[in-house]
Amino acid sequence: xxxxxxxxxxxxxxxxxxxxxxxxxxxxxxxxxxxxxxxxxxxxxxxxxxxxxxxxxxxxxxxxxxxxxxxxxxxxxxxxxxxxxxxxxxxxxxxxxxxxxxxxxxxxxxxxxxxxxxxxxxxxxxxxxxxxxxxxxxxxxxxxxxxxxxxxxxxxxxxxxxxxxxxxxxxxxxxxxxxxxxxxxxxxxxxxxxxxxxxxxxxxxxxxxxxxxxxxxxxxxxxxxx
Amino acid sequence: xxxxxxxxxxxxxxxxxxxxxxxxxxxxxxxxxxxxxxxxxxxxxxxxxxxxxxxxxxxxxxxxxxxxxxxxxxxxxxxxxxxxxxxxxxxxxxxxxxxxxxxxxxxxxxxxxxxxxxxxxxxxxxxxxxxxxxxxxxxxxxxxxxxxxxxxxxxxxxxxxxxxxxxxxxxxxxxxxxxxxxxxxxxxxxxxxxxxxxxxxxxxxxxxxxxxxxxxxxxxxxxxxx
DNA sequence: TCCAAAGTGTGACCGTGGTAACATTTTATT
DNA sequence: AATAAAATGTTACCACGGTCACACTTTGGA
Numbered sequence: 001x002x003x004x005x006x007x008x009x010x011x012x013x014x015x016x017x018x019x020x021x022x023x024x025x026x027x028x029x030x031x032x033x034x035x036x037x038x039x040x041x042x043x044x045x046x047x048x049x050x051x052x053x054x055x056x057x058x059x060x061x062x063x064x065x066x067x068x069x070x071x072x073x074x075x076x077x078x079x080x081x082x083x084x085x086x087x088x089x090x091x092x093x094x095x096x097x098x099x100x101x102x103x104x105x106x107x108x109x110x111x112x113x114x115x116x117x118x119x120x121x122x123x124x125x126x127x128x129x130x131x132x133x134x135x136x137x138x139x140x141x142x143x144x145x146x147x148x149x150x151x152x153x154x155x156x157x158x159x160x161x162x163x164x165x166x167x168x169x170x171x172x173x174x175x176x177x178x179x180x181x182x183x184x185x186x187x188x189x190x191x192x193x194x195x196x197x198x199x200x201x202x203x204x205x206x207x208x209x210x211x212x213x214x215x216x217x218x219x220x221x222x223x224x225x226x
Numbered sequence: 227x228x229x230x231x232x233x234x235x236x237x238x239x240x241x242x243x244x245x246x247x248x249x250x251x252x253x254x255x256x257x258x259x260x261x262x263x264x265x266x267x268x269x270x271x272x273x274x275x276x277x278x279x280x281x282x283x284x285x286x287x288x289x290x291x292x293x294x295x296x297x298x299x300x301x302x303x304x305x306x307x308x309x310x311x312x313x314x315x316x317x318x319x320x321x322x323x324x325x326x327x328x329x330x331x332x333x334x335x336x337x338x339x340x341x342x343x344x345x346x347x348x349x350x351x352x353x354x355x356x357x358x359x360x361x362x363x364x365x366x367x368x369x370x371x372x373x374x375x376x377x378x379x380x381x382x383x384x385x386x387x388x389x390x391x392x393x394x395x396x397x398x399x400x401x402x403x404x405x406x407x408x409x410x411x412x413x414x415x416x417x418x419x420x421x422x423x424x425x426x427x428x429x430x431x432x433x434x435x436x437x438x439x440x441x442x443x444x445x446x447x448x449x450x451x452x
Numbered sequence: 453t454c455c456a457a458a459g460t461g462t463g464a465c466c467g468t469g470g471t472a473a474c475a476t477t478t479t480a481t482t
Numbered sequence: 483a484a485t486a487a488a489a490t491g492t493t494a495c496c497a498c499g500g501t502c503a504c505a506c507t508t509t510g511g512a
Binding site for chain 2: 066068069070072074076087088089090091092093094098099121122125128129131132133135136137138139140142143144145146147149150151152156188
Binding site for chain 4: 298378379380381415416418419422423437
């Protein structure tokens with residue numbers, strides 16, 4: 001992907017809706033950005049690392065994860081093409097990454113230096129409003145995550161997950177979007193604990209499952225046990 | 227507190243640093259804001275309530291809390307004079323309060339309608355940048371909270387709390403900033419569980435405590451057990 | 453000053469879920 | 483097709499912390 005290529009991506013991005021291709025080309029000088037490729041599981045930003053850039057995902061999937069003192073993983077959210085990371089850290093009173101950012105697949109990231117972001121904010125109001133929306137939406141993601149993990153039991157996490165996926169996939173047969181290991185990380189629990197609880201729910205007649213799908217059997221019980 | 231009074235508060239607020247008193251008076255027309263007083267424990271915004279205003283705390287303390295399905299309380303953060311709430315919801319793609327907002331003491335709130343906020347953003351860049359900082363800082367508060375509650379054990383929560391308070395208060399004798407009941411809510415746990423763990427820590431020689439203070443005895447053990 | 457209400461200490465009981473260890477299956481690599 | 487590596491299933495053990503129940507203390511109003 002050369003200069004022209006990612007320029008095409010940018011010009012179709014909502015943040016840059018107000019910019020003509022010429023204007024974009026004019027603003028984007030080489031010292032203002034870096035395009036980098038990351039392998040799967042490669043760290044993009046360490047926890048407590050200083051933030052100097054806003055990152056735009058050109059391709060691939062990127063996970064933001066919280067690691068506790070014992071190394072347990074809690075996946076906060078997964079971002080993809082067109083999503084933006086680190087915008088909040090450019091404007092906040094503390095500019096260190098509170099969590100680790102790593103590539104979940106081969107990923108190409110456009111690192112936009114903060115000077116560029118500030119300049120773009122100066123130049124264009126639509127960009128700035130768009131950035132406020134991006135940052136504001138991050139607060140909602142984090143709030144939702146707090147909501148999700150402060151539901152105590154694993155069963156409640158699973159039910160919540162199944163409700164959501166069943167609605168998205170419009171089916172009682174939910175195809176798992178990731179491995180069970182990754183699903184456990186999303187809940188911030190042990191893989192074996194997830195496995196155990198799935199078994200219990202099967203015994204209770206709520207679900208059926210195999211390696212790649214979970215079938216919702218008794219949606220009534222599923223609903224009333226929330 | 228009449229019009230003049232809160233105008234004085236506004237003009238000394240960093241968000242309005244660029245505004246002359248005249249300019250402020252010009253912008254602030256009655257249909258743009260409401261000043262309201264809330265009693266202790268009175269709800270300011272319910273969860274899932276639609277957000278129409280950005281709220282500026284003129285006096286008192288305001289808690290943002292997450293309630294789970296069984297009514298357990300997790301206090302996310304406590305805000306006070308000069309702090310701003312709801313700014314993120316004005317710019318985000320979803321504008322319902324994800325958590326409950328209530329007065330922790332008698333509180334006076336200035337509700338600024340979103341039209342006014344948008345107008346202020348149009349008028350003044352400093353205001354807009356300031357607002358971005360406010361919203362960005364909210365993401366950090368939420369990230370920190372996720373970090374705090376995903377530390378599994380109650381003992382770790384207590385140690386973390388004591389480290390922080392000991393540093394702030396510059397003393398090994400930590401005066402509790404709130405009741406033990408409220409402290410338990412801050413950790414999102416049962417009050418009796420907090421009480422039990424404090425006892426265990428006293429037995430282990432880590433701390434001493436009474437109703438209003440906790441004395442750090444063995445800071446070494448405190449540090450190594452993190 | 454009295455009394456109700458709220459906060460606090462304490463204990464018994466037991467379910468949820470972490471830990472560790474191993475077997476089994478699936479996936480990727482040569 | 484063969485082998486290593488990763489993911490998954492399964493089990494026994496037990497600690498942490500939720501629940502409930504009650505006594506005690508402090509606080510704030512009447």
